[in-house]
Amino acid sequence: xxxxxxxxxxxxxxxxxxxxxxxxxxxxxxxxxxxxxxxxxxxxxxxxxxxxxxxxxxxxxxxxxxxxxxxxxxxxxxxxxxxxxxxxxxxxxxxxxxxxxxxx
Amino acid sequence: xxxxxxxxxxxxxxxxxxxxxxxxxxxxxxxxxxxxxxxxxxxxxxxxxxxxxxxxxxxxxxxxxxxxxxxxxxxxxxxxxxxxxxxxxxxxxxxxxxxxxxxxxxxxxxxxxxxxxxxxxxxxxxxxxxxxxxxxxxxxxxxxxxxxxxxxxxxxxxxxxxxxxxxxxxxxxxxxxxxxxxxxxxxxxxxxxxxxxxxxxxxxxxxxxxxxxxxxxxxxxxxxxxxxxxxxxxxxxxxxxxxxxxxxxxxxxxxxxxxxxxxxxxxxxxxxxxxxxxxxxxxxxxxxxxxxxxxxxxxxxxxxxxxxxxxxxxxxxxxxxxxxxxxxxxxxxxxxxxxxxxxxxxxxxxxxxxxxxxxxxxxxxxxxxxxxxxxxxxxxxxxxxxxxxxxxxxxxxxxxxxxxxxxxxxxxxxxxxxxxxxxxxxxxxxxxxxxxxxxxxxxxxxxxxxxxxxxx
Numbered sequence: 001x002x003x004x005x006x007x008x009x010x011x012x013x014x015x016x017x018x019x020x021x022x023x024x025x026x027x028x029x030x031x032x033x034x035x036x037x038x039x040x041x042x043x044x045x046x047x048x049x050x051x052x053x054x055x056x057x058x059x060x061x062x063x064x065x066x067x068x069x070x071x072x073x074x075x076x077x078x079x080x081x082x083x084x085x086x087x088x089x090x091x092x093x094x095x096x097x098x099x100x101x102x103x104x
Numbered sequence: 105x106x107x108x109x110x111x112x113x114x115x116x117x118x119x120x121x122x123x124x125x126x127x128x129x130x131x132x133x134x135x136x137x138x139x140x141x142x143x144x145x146x147x148x149x150x151x152x153x154x155x156x157x158x159x160x161x162x163x164x165x166x167x168x169x170x171x172x173x174x175x176x177x178x179x180x181x182x183x184x185x186x187x188x189x190x191x192x193x194x195x196x197x198x199x200x201x202x203x204x205x206x207x208x209x210x211x212x213x214x215x216x217x218x219x220x221x222x223x224x225x226x227x228x229x230x231x232x233x234x235x236x237x238x239x240x241x242x243x244x245x246x247x248x249x250x251x252x253x254x255x256x257x258x259x260x261x262x263x264x265x266x267x268x269x270x271x272x273x274x275x276x277x278x279x280x281x282x283x284x285x286x287x288x289x290x291x292x293x294x295x296x297x298x299x300x301x302x303x304x305x306x307x308x309x310x311x312x313x314x315x316x317x318x319x320x321x322x323x324x325x326x327x328x329x330x331x332x333x334x335x336x337x338x339x340x341x342x343x344x345x346x347x348x349x350x351x352x353x354x355x356x357x358x359x360x361x362x363x364x365x366x367x368x369x370x371x372x373x374x375x376x377x378x379x380x381x382x383x384x385x386x387x388x389x390x391x392x393x394x395x396x397x398x399x400x401x402x403x404x405x406x407x408x409x410x411x412x413x414x415x416x417x418x419x420x421x422x423x424x425x426x427x428x429x430x431x432x433x434x435x436x437x438x439x440x441x442x443x444x445x446x447x448x449x450x451x452x453x454x455x456x457x458x459x460x461x462x463x464x465x466x467x468x469x470x471x472x473x474x475x476x477x478x479x480x481x482x483x484x485x486x487x488x489x490x491x492x493x494x495x496x497x498x499x500x501x502x503x504x505x506x507x508x509x510x511x512x513x514x515x516x517x518x519x520x521x522x523x524x525x526x527x528x529x530x531x532x533x534x535x536x537x538x539x540x541x542x543x544x545x546x547x548x549x550x551x552x553x554x555x556x557x558x559x560x
Contacts, residue, residue: 007433008429010436011432011436012429012432015428015429015432016391016409016412017417017428021413026422029485030422030425030426034426036486036488037487037491040376040379043373043376044373044377046373047446049446052450054448055448055452057279058502059266059311059504061308061309062310062312066305066308074172079172082169082170082172082398083398084399084400091396091397093408094407094411095408
């Protein structure tokens with residue numbers, strides 16, 4: 001199937017990507033490649049899947065619950081060591097709401 | 105280590121830590137501990153979380169990231185006395201078959217540095233091929249251990265899904281990923297498997313199936329019935345790969361096997377099924393990379409949602425972006441049934457066809473890859489051509505089967521070619537019996553000429 005730029009834009013937004021940040025020829029290339037890949041995977045419509053169950057894992061997973069045991073937590077210092085911006089025990093992020101006023 | 109650096113295998117190395125770890129192992133041995141891997145230098149793919157060593161998945165998105173815990177598989181190797189030398193190069197977020205998408209630059213095939221080592225576990229294959237280390241860990245979602253093993257002339261093993269814990273493996277496709285070893289011979293692969301395998305409370309997809317003891321694996325008999333899927337021997341199969349496959353079949357016949365033709369009728373749909381499922385799962389797994397808690401954050405974002413968009417658009421490379429887009433699309437409203445759910449149903453068909461095949465034979469023997477290592481840039485700009493190269497390895501991930509690539513000789517041009525053995529789920533003993541039989545007859549692959557100056 002052929003992927004329209006509209007579909008591409010919608011899909012990108014779902015994935016929190018912004019293709020308009022990329023050069024135009026790259027956006028076009030992505031649209032073209034996705035169209036070709038989707039045309040390729042369209043061959044699955046040939047397969048008779050009548051009565052087949054969708055399979056999430058190839059091997060049946062063991063059931064059963066883990067013991068409910070508390071273990072020591074790594075602590076904020078460890079967990080925040082990779083944070084791009086910190087203030088005390090909090091991660092600092094840009095304002096949640098776009099535009100003027102105090103952020104969340 | 106310097107010589108290996110010229111093959112681009114390693115991306116993060118902590119020499120001082122490795123030496124300290126080695127001394128600690130010496131102390132443990134001196135105190136009487138019996139360690140199956142005492143002092144063995146190993147390398148770990150950069151998508152496995154390691155303590156004290158960066159885990160970047162060869163991506164800008166995780167540049168500088170140091171994990172807060174260690175992957176279970178790595179911890180088990182260390183507990184057995186292995187010394188982690190460093191992290192190895194890979195395709196970004198394990199998406200690729202050549203090693204060409206790494207943000208660190210390419211790893212080179214030690215047999216011919218103008219050729220790819222394969223991917224996505226490119227550096228791990230190169231590290232063992234060049235004899236910088238005796239063993240390394242990779243991950244395999246659609247062939248990312250087996251294909252580079254074939255291209256680099258080493259053993260590459262992917263266990264049954266659920267054998268080795270994925271805790272600490274940065275997830276690509278959760279129902280397809282498995283961790284496995286690269287080694288210079290089959291016995292070492294069995295050894296590493298026996299050290300790492302076994303249920304882990306930290307990964308609820310691990311199996312409680314008992315792990316065969318090492319001596320059971322090492323003494324496993326040659327297979328009685330070897331199946332060759334007729335769909336895999338299409339006319340276009342490269343004649344040099346075919347020649348190595350025939351040599352492997354002769355080897356197993358010499359060991360007493362009967363060769364049986366089997367059929368996997370839906371084989372041709374494997375690549376399409378895989379790319380829908382793997383991309384869908386990847387789009388979900390990679391949603392966590394948002395620039396908030398760790399990893400890369402775009403400095404020019406003006407709001408939180410802008411942070412997500414800019415961080416992700418610039419933090420991921422083109423192949424990763426492409427797969428996230430594909431995966432998001434096939435999961436989206438209006439397309440989910442026709443693509444994702446349909447692919448899940450086709451997956452059931454594959455599993456049944458393999459079950460039927462394994463009623464007729466003990467193992468399947470197939471090529472690992474359609475060709476020997478190709479040249480850098482040979483697949484040009486077309487992702488599809490690259491995807492189609494995974495045709496022999498993908499089915500084992502879809503069906504969760506154990507699979508191993510064993511070196512089967514060289515092409516006329518001196519490039520390694522591997523052959524692949526598949527067995528039924530949890531039949532690692534049968535699998536290793538076949539792999540050992542092949543190695544007995546075909547011989548172990550020597551180090552490449554370029555690496556023969558290396559100290560072991």
